[in-house]
Structures are given as C-alpha cells and as structure tokens.
Amino acid sequence: MPLSGKLFLLVILALILRIIVFLQPQIITIDGTLYVRMAKLFSDGKYEGISNTYFTLYPLMLFLVQKFVGDWELSGRLISLILGTLTVIPIFLLGRSLYNERVGWLSAFFYITLPNFLKFDTDVLRDPTYWFFLALTLWLTWEGLKKNRLLFMGLASISAGLGAITRVDGFILWGILVFYALFRKVSGISLKRRVLNATILILVFPLFLSPVLFSMKKFSSQKAFGEMVSYPFDVIKDKTRLIL
Numbered sequence: 001m002p003l004s005g006k007l008f009l010l011v012i013l014a015l016i017l018r019i020i021v022f023l024q025p026q027i028i029t030i031d032g033t034l035y036v037r038m039a040k041l042f043s044d045g046k047y048e049g050i051s052n053t054y055f056t057l058y059p060l061m062l063f064l065v066q067k068f069v070g071d072w073e074l075s076g077r078l079i080s081l082i083l084g085t086l087t088v089i090p091i092f093l094l095g096r097s098l099y100n101e102r103v104g105w106l107s108a109f110f111y112i113t114l115p116n117f118l119k120f121d122t123d124v125l126r127d128p129t130y131w132f133f134l135a136l137t138l139w140l141t142w143e144g145l146k147k148n149r150l151l152f153m154g155l156a157s158i159s160a161g162l163g164a165i166t167r168v169d170g171f172i173l174w175g176i177l178v179f180y181a182l183f184r185k186v187s188g189i190s191l192k193r194r195v196l197n198a199t200i201l202i203l204v205f206p207l208f209l210s211p212v213l214f215s216m217k218k219f220s221s222q223k224a225f226g227e228m229v230s231y232p233f234d235v236i237k238d239k240t241r242l243i244l
Contacts, residue, residue: 011086014084021121022077022081035058056126057129057165061129062076080128084131091107092107092108097143130169137160141160156201
C-alpha cells in the first residue's frame with residue numbers, strides 16, 4: 001500500500017471513532033465559553049473585554065469557521081474534530097521516521113483509540129489544535145535535521161509558532177527544539193549549518209506573523225495590543241520564577 005493510502009486509512013479510522021463520540025450529547029466546558037467570548041471579540045475587533053489572555057489561534061479559527069457554520073459551539077467542536085483527526089498523520093509519520101513502520105502503526109492506533117483524545121477531540125477546547133501543531137512540529141524538525149532540508153525547518157518554525165500562539169506551553173517546546181537543532185550532532189552537517197537551521201526555526205514564524213500583528217494593532221487599543229502580545233512571555237517569566 002502506498003504511503004498516501006496508509007495515511008488515508010488512518011484518517012478514516014480516526015474520523016469514524018470521533019464522529020461516534022461527536023454525536024453524543026455534550027455540555028460545553030467553562031473553557032469553551034471563554035473561547036466563544038474571545039471569538040466574538042475577534043469578530044468585533046476588540047480585545048479589551050478579555051483579561052489575562054493573549055492572541056490565541058483557536059478563538060480566531062472559531063470566529064472564521066462560525067462565518068460558514070453559523071453556530072459558535074458547533075464551530076469549536078468541528079475544529080477539534082478535524083484537527084484531532086488529522087493529528088494521526090504526524091504521529092504515524094514521526095513513529096515511522098524515528099523507529100520503523102510497525103512503531104508508526106502502533107503509535108497511530110494508540111492515538112486513535114485512547115478515550116481522553118476521543119473526548120477532547122469533540123469538545124470546544126484548544127487542546128486538539130495544539131496537539132496537532134505539536135506533533136507536526138516534532139516530525140518536521142526531525143525530518144529537517146535528518147534530511148538536512150531547510151524547507152522542513154521553515155515549516156517547523158511556522159508549525160511551532162502556531163502551536164505557541166494556541167497554548168503558551170508551545171513556546172517551551174519551540175525553545176527546546178531550537179537548542180536541539182543547534183547542538184544535535186549529525187554526520188555531514190557542519191556547525192554553520194546547525195546555526196542556520198536554528199536561526200530558520202526561530203525567525204520564519206515571526207516574519208510570517210508580523211503582517212497579522214500589525215493589522216491587528218490598527219484595530220485595537222495600544223494597551224490591549226501590548227498586553228495581548230506580552231502575555232505569553234509574562235507567563236513563562238512567572239513560571240520560571242516560581243520554579244526557581
């Protein structure tokens with residue numbers, strides 16, 4: 001079976017189980033109501049109504065999907081369903097690339113059937129979105145270093161950045177991968193090339209995101225925009241201080 005056929009089969013299996021759970025009656029979580037509120041603020045171009053938060057991808061996606069679906073809660077659940085289903089692809093590819101195809105299949109089947117993933121992948125939560133970008137970033141970084149491909153490192157930067165603006169935890173993963181790309185010794189890759197890989201991993205996403213941030217700055221107050229952008233760095237600083 002070609003690789004495309006294997007990936008298609010895994011996606012169908014993951015989707016069938018998630019649709020079964022999706023059709024069961026559910027009550028929106030407290031976090032889900034917060035994301036809906038944030039999405040409504042995105043639709044109005046206002047950020048002052050939400051305190052202690054920052055620019056996060058999930059409510060923005062919710063706002064965009066709601067334009068087509070018409071229902072806020074259903075839009076959030078569909079995002080989780082779709083990205084939760086697609087996460088099986090990078091999980092299979094990562095297991096296959098790190099070890100062998102058997103490990104890839106086992107990893108994919110464990111992901112497809114674990115009850116917690118099934119539950120979260122059908123709820124109004126940002127976690128399935130974050131897990132998708134997390135798994136994708138790990139696979140892209142591994143393949144980029146393994147095959148010495150700058151394109152993969154650039155895509156990994158975008159994926160890591162999207163994960164970081166979905167959950168603050170993503171900034172920690174992003175930083176770890178930068179150090180990994182810089183210090184992991186691979187035969188045939190010089191120190192200069194490792195520095196280039198790490199630089200691309202750091203810079204591509206900020207350059208990719210900067211037009212969006214500048215456009216948002218025009219439609220929000222200076223204070224709200226500053227709090228929104230600085231929030232993840234404040235969280236990391238506070239957590240580090242607490243640990244130390």
